[in-house]
Amino acid sequence: MNPEIIKQFNMSIADYNEIVKRLQREPNIVELGLFSAMWSEHCSYRSSKEFLKRLPTHGKLVVTGPGENAGVISITDDLYLSFKVESHNHPSAVEPFQGAATGVGGIIRDIFTMGARPIASYDSLCFDLPDNPRARYLLNGVVEGIAYYGNCVGVPTLGGETRFDSCYEENPLINAMTIGILPKSSLRSSEAKHIGSNVIYIGAKTGRDGLHGASFASGVLDEEAQKKRGSVQVGDPFLEKLLIEATLQIIDEDLIEAIQDMGAAGLTSSSVEMAGKGNKGMKLNLDQVPLRETDLTPVEMMLSESQERMLLISKPGKEDRIKEILNHWELDYAIIGVITDTGLMEIDYHDSQVASVPIEELLNPPITSIPPVQNHSLTPPPLIIPGGIMKEKVKQFLQDPQFGSKRWIFEQYDHTLLTNTVNPPGIGASLLRIKDTDQYLGVTLISNGRNSAIDPYVGVQTTIAQCARRITALGLTPSAITNCLNFGDPNQPHTRWELSQTVEGMREILEAMEVPVVSGNVSLYNEGIHKRIYPTPTIGMVGLGSLSTILPVGFPQEGLIVAVVGKTNPSDCNSETLPALSIREEILHQDLIRFCIQTNLLTSCLSIDRGGIIRAIQQCVVYSSMGIECEFPVDTAQQWPYLRCESNGRYLISYPSTHEKAIQELFSDQVPLTVIGHTIPNDLKLDRATQFSVEKIVNWYQHSFKDYMEY
Amino acid sequence: MIKFGVVIFPGSNCDLDALYAIGKVAKQAVIPIWHKETQIPDVDCIVLPGGFSYGDYLRPGAVASRSPVIQSIKRYAVNGGKVIGICNGFQVLVEANLLPGVLLTNQSTRFISKIVPLEVVNNQTPFTNLFQKNQLIRLPIAHKDGNYFTDPASLRMIQQNNQVVFTYQDNPNGSIENIAGLCNREKNVLGLMPHPERACESITGTSDGLLVFQSIVAACKEAK
Numbered sequence: 001m002n003p004e005i006i007k008q009f010n011m012s013i014a015d016y017n018e019i020v021k022r023l024q025r026e027p028n029i030v031e032l033g034l035f036s037a038m039w040s041e042h043c044s045y046r047s048s049k050e051f052l053k054r055l056p057t058h059g060k061l062v063v064t065g066p067g068e069n070a071g072v073i074s075i076t077d078d079l080y081l082s083f084k085v086e087s088h089n090h091p092s093a094v095e096p097f098q099g100a101a102t103g104v105g106g107i108i109r110d111i112f113t114m115g116a117r118p119i120a121s122y123d124s125l126c127f128d129l130p131d132n133p134r135a136r137y138l139l140n141g142v143v144e145g146i147a148y149y150g151n152c153v154g155v156p157t158l159g160g161e162t163r164f165d166s167c168y169e170e171n172p173l174i175n176a177m178t179i180g181i182l183p184k185s186s187l188r189s190s191e192a193k194h195i196g197s198n199v200i201y202i203g204a205k206t207g208r209d210g211l212h213g214a215s216f217a218s219g220v221l222d223e224e225a226q227k228k229r230g231s232v233q234v235g236d237p238f239l240e241k242l243l244i245e246a247t248l249q250i251i252d253e254d255l256i257e258a259i260q261d262m263g264a265a266g267l268t269s270s271s272v273e274m275a276g277k278g279n280k281g282m283k284l285n286l287d288q289v290p291l292r293e294t295d296l297t298p299v300e301m302m303l304s305e306s307q308e309r310m311l312l313i314s315k316p317g318k319e320d321r322i323k324e325i326l327n328h329w330e331l332d333y334a335i336i337g338v339i340t341d342t343g344l345m346e347i348d349y350h351d352s353q354v355a356s357v358p359i360e361e362l363l364n365p366p367i368t369s370i371p372p373v374q375n376h377s378l379t380p381p382p383l384i385i386p387g388g389i390m391k392e393k394v395k396q397f398l399q400d401p402q403f404g405s406k407r408w409i410f411e412q413y414d415h416t417l418l419t420n421t422v423n424p425p426g427i428g429a430s431l432l433r434i435k436d437t438d439q440y441l442g443v444t445l446i447s448n449g450r451n452s453a454i455d456p457y458v459g460v461q462t463t464i465a466q467c468a469r470r471i472t473a474l475g476l477t478p479s480a481i482t483n484c485l486n487f488g489d490p491n492q493p494h495t496r497w498e499l500s501q502t503v504e505g506m507r508e509i510l511e512a513m514e515v516p517v518v519s520g521n522v523s524l525y526n527e528g529i530h531k532r533i534y535p536t537p538t539i540g541m542v543g544l545g546s547l548s549t550i551l552p553v554g555f556p557q558e559g560l561i562v563a564v565v566g567k568t569n570p571s572d573c574n575s576e577t578l579p580a581l582s583i584r585e586e587i588l589h590q591d592l593i594r595f596c597i598q599t600n601l602l603t604s605c606l607s608i609d610r611g612g613i614i615r616a617i618q619q620c621v622v623y624s625s626m627g628i629e630c631e632f633p634v635d636t637a638q639q640w641p642y643l644r645c646e647s648n649g650r651y652l653i654s655y656p657s658t659h660e661k662a663i664q665e666l667f668s669d670q671v672p673l674t675v676i677g678h679t680i681p682n683d684l685k686l687d688r689a690t691q692f693s694v695e696k697i698v699n700w701y702q703h704s705f706k707d708y709m710e711y
Numbered sequence: 712m713i714k715f716g717v718v719i720f721p722g723s724n725c726d727l728d729a730l731y732a733i734g735k736v737a738k739q740a741v742i743p744i745w746h747k748e749t750q751i752p753d754v755d756c757i758v759l760p761g762g763f764s765y766g767d768y769l770r771p772g773a774v775a776s777r778s779p780v781i782q783s784i785k786r787y788a789v790n791g792g793k794v795i796g797i798c799n800g801f802q803v804l805v806e807a808n809l810l811p812g813v814l815l816t817n818q819s820t821r822f823i824s825k826i827v828p829l830e831v832v833n834n835q836t837p838f839t840n841l842f843q844k845n846q847l848i849r850l851p852i853a854h855k856d857g858n859y860f861t862d863p864a865s866l867r868m869i870q871q872n873n874q875v876v877f878t879y880q881d882n883p884n885g886s887i888e889n890i891a892g893l894c895n896r897e898k899n900v901l902g903l904m905p906h907p908e909r910a911c912e913s914i915t916g917t918s919d920g921l922l923v924f925q926s927i928v929a930a931c932k933e934a935k
Contacts, residue, residue: 147822151853152763154724238722238766330721412822416851416909416916419728424826424916433914435731550914 001026009036015366022361030347030355033299037265038272039365041524046365047490048522051503059516061479061544068189069110069261070180071518073480075439075544078184082116085124085177085445085484085540087523092174095232096141100174101149102235105307107178108155109261112244113310115188115251116180119418120432121150122445123160124484124538126173130164130401130708138172140709146176147412152237153244157413158432159425160445162406162705167378167449170528175484177445177540181434186251190260190270192278192313192339197257199271199282199337200319202326203243203309207292209233210266210305239308239331246329247310253325255318262309268302270311271337272345276359281342286349290332298349313339375494378453378534383573384644391690393640398618398697403611404704405622427553427619428606429470429543442476442543447486448610449534451578456501458578460537461509465586465648468513469607471543472590473651475551475597478513482540483520488532490524498535506537512583515541549600554624555654555679556603562628563675564613565589565667566650570634570641581648585671589649592671601659601666608650613676614643616652617684622701627684627694630677639687654679713931714740716754718784718800720775721746725761725797725908732908733758737924744780751783755931756793759784759800761853761906771814771856772802781807793837793927794900798854801892801902810895810902811869812861817854818885824853826916828880829891829905833873836894837930838901841922848919850905852883852891857904859886859893872896877903 006016009032019027019035027035041047057065063080064072070084088103104121111118123146128135139162150157155178210233250256258278260270267289275282286298292306314322319335326333340346345362347355384393397403410425422431422440429444444467452459468478485502488495510517526533555562566589572579596602604624608616621627634642655663667673685691717729726743733741742752746764751757764775775781781803788794788809796804804810817823826849831842842848861869866887869875877892884904892903907920 144821151822151824151855152722152724152766154762236766238763238768241722241724241763411825414822414824414853416824416826416853416906417725417728419731419909419912419915421916422914 009033011036015039018366030299030302031357033303034268034355034357034362037268037303038362042264043269044365045522046367047524048499051499054503054507055517056507056511057516059514062516062518065518066520069113071482072114072187073518075434076437079437080182080184080187081179082111082114082182083177083179083482083542084110084519085175085482085538086521087484087486088174088176089171089486089523089526091232092142093172096138097145098232098234100142100145102233102307103174103176104146104149105235105237105240106263107176108153111178111180112247113259113261115186116182117248118155118178118180119420120158120179121155122158122177122443124175124445124447126163126168126536128166128169136709142174143409143412149235149237151414153241154417156415156417158415158421159430162409164402165449167531167534170531171526171533173486173536175538177482179443188251188259190258190274190277192274192280193257195280195339195341197316197339198314198319198335200312200314200322201289201334201336202312202331204239204306205290205292205332206301206304207306208300208304211300211303233305233307235307242329242331243308243310246325246331249325250322255315255322256312257315258313260311262311266303266305272359272362274311274313276363281340281344281359282337283340283346284337286347288334288336290334298347298354370491370493370496372497372500373493374497380450380453384641390640394614394686394690397614398700399704401705401708403615405701406705408706408709422550423553427623429474431474438546439544440476440547442471442474444470445540447536447538449536452537453534455578456498456535457505458581460502460505461581462578462648463537463539464509465581466609467539467541468590469609469651471541472593473605473607475547475594476543476545478515478541478543480516480518480542483517484538485522486526486533486536486538487524488527502535502537509583513587548598551597551602551604554604554620555626558626558679558681560603560654560656560679561660561675562654562677562679563673564650565653565671565673567647567672568642568645569647570638570645572645572647573641579647585649589671593651601663602653602655604654606652608652610646612644612646618697618701620652621684621694622698625694626679627682628677629680629685632676633674712740713928714754715756715758716742716744716752717758717760718744718780719746720764722764722766723760723762729758729760729908732911733924736911736921739928746778746780749779749783751787756927757784757787759796759803761798761800764799764803772799772806775803776806785809788900791899795838796902797906797908798904801904802856804900804902809900810893811865812859814856815858815860816856817858822855823883826851827883829877830880832878833876836876836898837927838923839876839926840929841926849917850907850920851909852905854904858884859890861887869893876901
């Protein structure tokens with residue numbers, strides 16, 4: 001075949017030769033299209049598989065681990081929770097609005113494909129510093145896209161995070177997570193089960209949008225990539241809303257044996273994966289595919305990434321009822337194929353066969369193992385610069401847009417819909433009630449590329465520990481995680497070292513905490529022309545439990561004792577090493593904090609993570625309009641590092657003096673507890689020279705980020 | 712027991728919350744009404760829920776206002792039937808001319824989602840009879856097109872007839888005269904941008920919305 005054509009499919013000559021070897025003949029253009037999609041990094045995880053298999057995926061709550069559209073854990077005996085995080089980095093870098101919108105649509109589809117009703121979404125956004133106009137343009141478009149899609153489709157967006165670092169200048173990160181709830185009986189899989197069952201296409205018609213999307217996401221973001229705006233799909237949240245209702249009704253009436261959404265690589269990946277999972281074959285007739293434009297070629301139909309489409313395998317005799325439901329929701333329906341026993345993907349078009357390849361080969365790309373090489377080429381700046389006047393440093397921190405309110409973002413997202421939201425977005429982990437049960441759900445989605453750049457092993461552990469502390473501060477128990485690994489070019493030995501270290505780090509802490517990974521996504525090739533991103537694992541954690549009390553955010557009254565749980569090490573501020581992390585201590589502190597909350601000893605509890613003690617103080621002060629009169633156990637020169645360092649295992653708690661004795665006894669000498677002051681109205685008094693009115697702190701907090709976006 | 716009907720358009724997404732608030736929290740009978748129905752079932756009050764009916768293509772509420780069910784609801788309302796339109800439901804009611812005025816895009820041009828303080832300026836309606844006059848309440852808003860506007864003459868009429876029911880304390884969207892919700896002259900049709908159905912249990916941050924549904928129940932009982 002002409003090398004130019006092979007190149008158009010983003011395929012290497014080596015891969016092409018491998019196809020010829022395996023088929024014992026040249027593939028035709030449709031077959032080449034199938035291989036290019038299925039062997040892309042995006043669909044096959046060919047560079048990351050060897051690492052991912054080392055993650056712990058089992059646990060007493062796990063119903064469905066990685067490998068399905070999303071993970072599933074049990075909440076009660078007959079109620080399940082499904083969740084997953086996924087990236088949409090490349091599309092959002094070239095077309096922020098549609099890139100982010102379709103990212104949200106895609107992850108929501110993964111959730112209702114499992115049979116779950118999506119109830120909340122979260123987004124982790126990493127951009128260049130907001131003084132870069134392009135970063136603001138991208139962020140604005142991404143937020144608008146998320147709002148447009150999420151608000152209309154009817155899934156509230158309850159939080160996430162926004163981070164700024166110049167490493168994301170050319171390649172911002174947009175990771176979206178959705179959670180859903182399902183009755184046990186609704187759980188579905190994508191595995192084809194019976195020979196002769198019909199393959200049914202439902203949802204939107206197929207157009208030319210998103211052609212080569214999967215292979216586009218499997219290359220670096222160079223100038224060529226910026227021209228690939230046509231590879232970005234266009235989302236229609238209204239159609240997806242109809243698709244959710246129709247799909248859940250079809251599942252509820254038990255009309256199908258398998259289901260898969262058409263995401264990356266559209267019809268190709270969904271059909272190949274469904275047949276492959278059941279060790280079956282599939283025969284498709286492309287004449288039946290509903291088309292938006294009539295002149296689509298077979299290869300375009302197979303590779304289109306038109307949104308809001310699903311592939312179902314019906315139970316025998318249920319086709320008419322499925323059609324009725326789709327008519328009710330005014331969605332397209334077509335029987336486009338059948339499950340076979342051949343193990344082949346056979347495609348017919350206009351009365352002739354246009355492809356016939358073994359599914360086994362499509363699902364097993366050649367693995368080229370490049371040995372990892374340790375490399376610390378990325379050097380993040382230190383957390384603090386020594387010297388200077390304390391008051392100036394605190395003021396600068398309190399005015400930093402990084403740490404300012406992200407209200408400008410989350411107020412564009414509907415976050416009260418579905419009436420499960422207990423605490424509003426903006427602080428710590430999100431808390432939801434689960435209707436008709438006594439259970440609560442905590443969710444948090446965070447990343448910390450800076451830490452992973454310094455040390456990928458401890459870096460990801462720190463992120464996971466931070467998630468667990470946020471869940472714990474609600475009084476809940478960490479249950480499971482989903483993860484999105486945003487890394488650079490996997491053909492580089494240093495990227496493979498980062499991946500390997502990250503996965504090993506995850507494995508150690510997750511096994512110790514008994515928190516499994518149930519779903520995830522890998523996003524590679526996150527590199528621009530000049531820069532590569534910090535290795536950025538994004539962790540989405542869910543926690544469950546019953547709650548006797550729901551703690552307010554911040555301090556409910558004056559006269560409360562304010563204390564820091566855990567050891568603060570002011571030297572944890574440099575850029576060469578990360579703060580030490582003791583997994584044993586993390587777990588010990590989590591258990592103790594949960595016990596204190598459950599026994600109503602605390603009046604507030606916030607985990608201390610990014611930004612250190614000063615950040616936790618800022619949030620408590622802002623959310624309760626209550627100040628603190630502080631007395632720190634360090635001398636003046638050490639005060640700023642003490643406030644700013646990011647030592648692990650810590651929480652900022654408050655309690656009434658009547659509980660002091662009980663708390664002192666509980667902590668005894670096994671967990672450090674440092675009283676740092678007591679709550680007072682109106683002012684934050686850090687020391688004699690460093691005092692700010694609560695009003696001023698609130699004002700800075702509300703404006704520092706917003707003013708950048710609205711200037 | 713009082714019976715409510717919640718209309719479901721393709722793209723409605725607050726229908727589940729309305730069904731839950733009325734059925735499970737206010738503990739009244741409630742049934743869904745599909746947008747293609749031309750016969751209104753025997754109900755005491757009809758709820759047009761929020762969402763993006765028909766994708767809100769063209770203009771919010773514009774397509775829904777031409778749907779079969781709305782033609783029947785017009786007759787139902789003319790005969791004195793109680794209708795409450797929330798958020799997108801409010802947009803449908805103004806597009807259907809069941810309420811005066813229009814809902815423009817928010818002054819900020821962005822979607823706004825937050826819990827806002829409101830004043831109940833008229834408690835002499837079937838929807839607010841259990842509130843105190845001028846009571847301050849908190850309800851969530853979540854909309855992009857909630858900026859109420861009408862011409863000066865209509866505004867005078869609306870005010871003279873005491874049709875303004877809820878006003879914003881801290882106008883979030885640019886609405887004229889801070890109008891958050893208003894009723895027709897006869898007081899049997901109410902439209903409001905805030906979401907009472909999302910505010911029926913204190914766990915969600917405010918339960919002030921429950922009084923709206925309880926007021927409707929009280930008014931229906933009195934009428935029976």
